[in-house]
Amino acid sequence: MFKELNPLLHSELRLAVMSVLLSVESADFVFLREQTGATAGNLSVQIDKLQQAGYITVEKGFQGKKPRTTCAITEQGISAFEEYVKALRSYIGKGL
Amino acid sequence: MFKELNPLLHSELRLAVMSVLLSVESADFVFLREQTGATAGNLSVQIDKLQQAGYITVEKGFQGKKPRTTCAITEQGISAFEEYVKALRSYIGKGL
DNA sequence: TAAAGTAGTTTATTTTATAAACCAAATTTT
DNA sequence: AAAATTTGGTTTATAAAATAAACTACTTTA
Numbered sequence: 001m002f003k004e005l006n007p008l009l010h011s012e013l014r015l016a017v018m019s020v021l022l023s024v025e026s027a028d029f030v031f032l033r034e035q036t037g038a039t040a041g042n043l044s045v046q047i048d049k050l051q052q053a054g055y056i057t058v059e060k061g062f063q064g065k066k067p068r069t070t071c072a073i074t075e076q077g078i079s080a081f082e083e084y085v086k087a088l089r090s091y092i093g094k095g096l
Numbered sequence: 097m098f099k100e101l102n103p104l105l106h107s108e109l110r111l112a113v114m115s116v117l118l119s120v121e122s123a124d125f126v127f128l129r130e131q132t133g134a135t136a137g138n139l140s141v142q143i144d145k146l147q148q149a150g151y152i153t154v155e156k157g158f159q160g161k162k163p164r165t166t167c168a169i170t171e172q173g174i175s176a177f178e179e180y181v182k183a184l185r186s187y188i189g190k191g192l
Numbered sequence: 193t194a195a196a197g198t199a200g201t202t203t204a205t206t207t208t209a210t211a212a213a214c215c216a217a218a219t220t221t222t
Numbered sequence: 223a224a225a226a227t228t229t230g231g232t233t234t235a236t237a238a239a240a241t242a243a244a245c246t247a248c249t250t251t252a
Contacts, residue, residue: 001131002112010108011240012101019098019187029199035097042241044201060200065249067199085188091115092181107209125230138210140232156231161218163230 003087006080008053013038013046018081021056021073029069047071055080099183102176104149109134110142114177117152117169125165143167151176 009015016036020027027035033043047069050056055077059070073081105111112132116123123131129139143165146152151173155166169177 002108002115002133005108007108007239010106012098012103012106013240015187016098033199037098039242040200041202041243044199045240048201067248069200088184088188091111092184093115103208109209129230135211136229136231137212137233140230141209144232163217165231 001090003090005087005091006084008049008055009080009084011046013042014050015084017043017046017050017071018055018073018077021071022078022081026070026072028071032071050077053077053080097186099186101183101187102180104145104151105176105180107142109138110146111180113139113142113146113167114151114169114173117167118174118177122166122168124167128167146173149173149176 009018013036016038017032020032020035029040029043029047032038032047033040036043038046047056047058051058051071054074056071056073061068061070105114109132112134113128116128116131125136125139125143128134128143129136132139134142143152143154147154147167150170152167152169157164157166
């Protein structure tokens, strides 16, 4: 009847991060914070979880003298997202 | 950019309960447990939260000698669900 | 050089979800 | 007919998440 909702993606902030990354090739920490409206602390934690899961890659480097963290979605992340959307359909119907 | 996801509905089990109730006029506890696959304890708690929020009505009575809890979605519940679905769209695109 | 800002991380607190234990009545088994 | 099982739940305890607050380390500006 109802498909399981991947708990890693069923989180407002992680879903927002994935959504941004799907449309953007790569995004840095500050951009993600702005787009999602999240606090830095929360974002830091959730980025970490997405990386652990292999859904995004995270590169920490420097831009001049400032630290810069850049994220990008992986193939695995894309298909997990697609699966999640499919599962959602079983809850909310095609009617949207 | 991203609309807020009503935290009361952004829960797998509560969403499933709402989804069932949307399509069914009214449903008893056992039916909901079967449809959602949830444990009775979890279902009991989540039904309570949906009722507190005014999203469903809960009537406890007897059918013969057995207790029988019947739930139905409210107008408020329907529009909250619709709002939630709209908000979801901001995360997953029109492709839902 | 002191204050404020940037880019994060770590830790602590609160909130949720889930499971486990429990209760009361009814039904079935021996 | 007593004992065990099932039904229909609720309550309580534990695990997992989300969020906020505090902190680190470095940089820029006044």
